Amino acid sequence: MSDLPQDLDSFLAAAGWGDAEIAPLPGDASFRRYFRVTKGGAAAMLMHAPPPHEDPRPFIAVARWLAEHGLRAPAILSAEPAAGWVLLEDFGNSRFREHVDAHPDNERPLYEGAVDALVALHRLGPGPFPVYDLAEYSREAGLFTEWFCPDRGLAVDARDWRAAWDVVLAPVLTRQAPGVVVLKDYHAENIMLPPDGTQGLIDFQDALVGHPAYDLVSLLQDARRDVLPILERAMLDRYIAAAAPGPEFEADYAVLGAQRNAKIVGVFTRLARRDGKPRYLGLIPRVWALLERDLAHPALRPVAAWFADNIPASVRANLGSTAA
Structure with missing residues (x-):
């Protein structure tokens, strides 16, 4: 070669x-x-x-x-x-994503295994990795206004965007301490199914010490495949029953879901426009729908208000269009 x-x-x-x-x-x-x-x-x-x-x-x-x-x-x-x-x-060729698509009857048990792996990981507490701090959360959220908004011809208030996230993330960061290991990209395309029957982890090089809800959001609000709300609810309940994370966990889950999904919309736009990978535009409508759902949570009122002021209803209603 x-x-x-x-x-x-x-x-x-x-x-x-x-x-x-x-x-x-x-x-x-x-x-x-x-x-x-x-x-x-x-x-x-x-x-x-x-x-x-x-x-x-x-x-x-x-x-x-x-x-x-x-x-x-x-x-x-x-x-x-x-x-x-x-x-x-070598974990082999069997990946969670393709296996579930081909064997839908295995979907729930495989997601149960993936959730249980997070429970086990989180019981270990923080590892020797950098902290997922406000600066990093803010930088990631900023990819939305840096890439998606200009791509759609939107002149938005980026300073107020950052300020809204500062308000929303402050209580999440308080509850995040002391933190757990966050793999950052834990979803169906990054879980392998080796021949020994386990679930193998890959693509974890960006691991940080952060909030236990983050990887759960990554798994259950998957940018690349549909996870039905009923399955998401069942897996969220499974995690809560096993980990007992506290009464504000679901609010934090919504906040981190919105933060991650806003980041992904920005990243996918950047991949298309800067890196010449237009296929990522086709994934944005799914991520946008998840973002809109997260924004409905009361914990996200400042960010939801920013959306109401800065993102026209026509854009929000027509995200299925990925034309240049």
Whole structure:
């Protein structure tokens, strides 16, 4: 494969995988590339996350921490972070998303397993990762006004947007302490189903110490597949019964749902307009519908008021249009 980096062969040889067959795998929204390497009946996953666009060290650190604490992260077989190479345990080809779509009768038990994994993760408390603080929440929410609003020709009050989020997030941050490990992108396309019957975690390199509701929102308000409200409610109840997170948990769930969904609308717009990946525009209507639903919660009144003042009803009613 002529387009592979020149140092690939030397990395694989040093890792004991010299002369392995290499097959590229579909990529994601980042600069990372993935390959499956096979040799003598054995298989492994190869990730290339080259600097300066990527840094594999956070992924390696989170993977090792999760594995040390009993979570199903892929084992690190070999790594050369300075060159962006990481050789990982191969979880196989079965992914939560495609499996559920093909076997809808398995949907509820698989979501139950995913929720139970979060319960187990949250019982560990905060890990040695950066804190998900107000500055980061605000930066992420700001992607909405930075990318989506200009793309729709909307002149909005970005300062009041930030101020509304400051008000809404203040009590959430108080209740967030001391925090739990937040994987940041925990959803059906980032959960693998290895042959051993477990649920394998991937794409967790951005882990932070944050609020226990965040990954639950990521799982149940999925940007890429529909989760019926009745299933979302059942899984939310399952988490609350097991974790007893407190009386304001559902308010925090709505706030973080709105924050995440606003961020995703901005990110998907950026991927389309800056990075030439227009397919992400087709996902925005689903995310927008989730955002509107979250905004109906009383805990989001300041942000909902900003929407009423800044986003025309015609835009809010016609998000199905993704024309340039």
